[in-house]
Amino acid sequence: MKDIANFLRDIRKLWEAMTPRARKIVLALAGGFILLLVFRSCAAGKRENPDPGLPTVLAMRVETGDLKVTLDYAGDIKARDEAMVYPKVGGKIIEKVREDGSPVVKGDTIAYVDRDEVGFKFEKAPVESPLTGVIGRTYVDIGTQVSPQTAIAMVVDMEEVEIQLNIPEKYLPKIKLGQTALVSVDSYPDVAYMGAVTRISPVVDITTRTALIEITIDNAEYHLKPGMFAKVKLVVGVEKNVPLVRKEAVLGRGDYAYVYVVEDGVVRKRKIRADMRQGEYYGLRGEVNEGDLVIIMGQQKLRDGSAVEVEIEKKKEDEIKEQTGEK
Numbered sequence: 501m502k503d504i505a506n507f508l509r510d511i512r513k514l515w516e517a518m519t520p521r522a523r524k525i526v527l528a529l530a531g532g533f534i535l536l537l538v539f540r541s542c543a544a545g546k547r548e549n550p551d552p553g554l555p556t557v558l559a560m561r562v563e564t565g566d567l568k569v570t571l572d573y574a575g576d577i578k579a580r581d582e583a584m585v586y587p588k589v590g591g592k593i594i595e596k597v598r599e600d601g602s603p604v605v606k607g608d609t610i611a612y613v614d615r616d617e618v619g620f621k622f623e624k625a626p627v628e629s630p631l632t633g634v635i636g637r638t639y640v641d642i643g644t645q646v647s648p649q650t651a652i653a654m655v656v657d658m659e660e661v662e663i664q665l666n667i668p669e670k671y672l673p674k675i676k677l678g679q680t681a682l683v684s685v686d687s688y689p690d691v692a693y694m695g696a697v698t699r700i701s702p703v704v705d706i707t708t709r710t711a712l713i714e715i716t717i718d719n720a721e722y723h724l725k726p727g728m729f730a731k732v733k734l735v736v737g738v739e740k741n742v743p744l745v746r747k748e749a750v751l752g753r754g755d756y757a758y759v760y761v762v763e764d765g766v767v768r769k770r771k772i773r774a775d776m777r778q779g780e781y782y783g784l785r786g787e788v789n790e791g792d793l794v795i796i797m798g799q800q801k802l803r804d805g806s807a808v809e810v811e812i813e814k815k816k817e818d819e820i821k822e823q824t825g826e827k
Contacts, residue, residue: 593642603633640653658726
């Protein structure tokens, strides 16, 4: 203790002997030395914990199910039968009996024409519907001058509607009469209408290498209207017990498609073919089996052999069946 006291006394004498400028220099050096010690201490602390932690990914268990194999197309809806209505004589429209949307039976009068011919006794000439259905549109008003070439109205039979599609020749062997078609329209996005293939052209267009097919859909409630745009899924088969994964799991395309599977906390790259899809699920062929843990989120920066932390998505079995159409 005596030595320490002597040392401090000597330091004090030295300090008192210093000029003000010398004292400032000593204080600056001492401050810099303290900052250096603090910096080195922080750097050493960081080196002691260099591992920020493993990346966390979201994965799902592969389950098997039945998957409908479909060909997807789009087309325009048309009425089963439709006809333009023309008067038999020329003259002036003097009465309209039916308006747009009115139901008609074949032979019902839609309008009357004043023949307006010199030498003829005045008699209203009826304009009759050529088929049973509804008035789709009228084109004239009372007082309109018409001739036998003037369209008065359009009548449509909407009890059934049709969609015509051009199918590439390579798919024709998969198309059969009576085959099921699933039809959807933007007006009723949550409804799938059931249709069937009712006509297949026996010839292939030499320019497009396609053949015309026709799909017929029951339309008793008149929800489907001529002119609507429709999406069509032709069901060409059902694959049984297919490994199913969410679409987010599939990376790459065609022959280069793959998924990442987690085994004991390590990522493994598996080659697959994902050419069957229904809703948000892909049916896989290749190096994936039921029960495998497939990454569906966070896999973009991974590579084969990466170590990861895994969170497992819980998906109810009945939800998968709903997506794939399995009963």
